[in-house]
Amino acid sequence: MVLLTVFLLMQLARPQKNTSSAPAGKAFVDTFKVGKRVNAILAASCYDCHSNSTNYPWYSEIQPMAWLMEKHVKDGKEKLNFDELPSYGRRKLNSKFTQITNQVEQGKMPLNSYLWMHAGSRLSMEDKELLVNYFNSLADNE
Structure with missing residues (x-):
């Protein structure tokens, strides 16, 4: 009974959700002329943790999953937020583009912990190759 009570009380604590009125990545897409295919990949594999709008699955309504997701999104946005990239200076942008390329090439993103519940986010x-070429072209052109 004690465990059940603790579990039920945990449900009362609700973290703030990462939502915005603007679609995830909108400023990035508009500023950097992102093609439909690249944007589809970013939307499926990146924007949930690296933008100001997270698409929350059903299990995010159950504690402690909501807390774990909140931390995951907060950490992801601290490293990279596609919605903030257009406001960066050239030097910082090039650094972020290089970091993105390295993470993708090394298979570090999306995180395995994310892929467990979002198998459709796995990058082929x-x-x-498409993402690496795209971000390399941004770094080269800018």
Whole structure:
């Protein structure tokens, strides 16, 4: 009974959700002329943790999953937030583009812990190549 009571009381603590009125990545897409295919990959694999709008699955309503997701999103946005990239200076942008490329090439993103529940977010070799080429072109052109 004690465990059940603790579990039920945990449900009362609700973290703030990462939502915005603007669609995830909108400023990034508009500023950097992102193609439909690249944006589809970013939307499926990146924006949930790296933008100001997270698409929350059903299990995020149950504690302690909501707390874990809140921390995951907070940490992801601290590293990279696509919605903030357009406001960065050239030097910081190039650094972020290089970091993105390195993370994708090394298979570090999306995180395995994210892929467990979002299998459709796994990047194929073609997806990786497309992202790497896109971000390299941004770094080269800017």
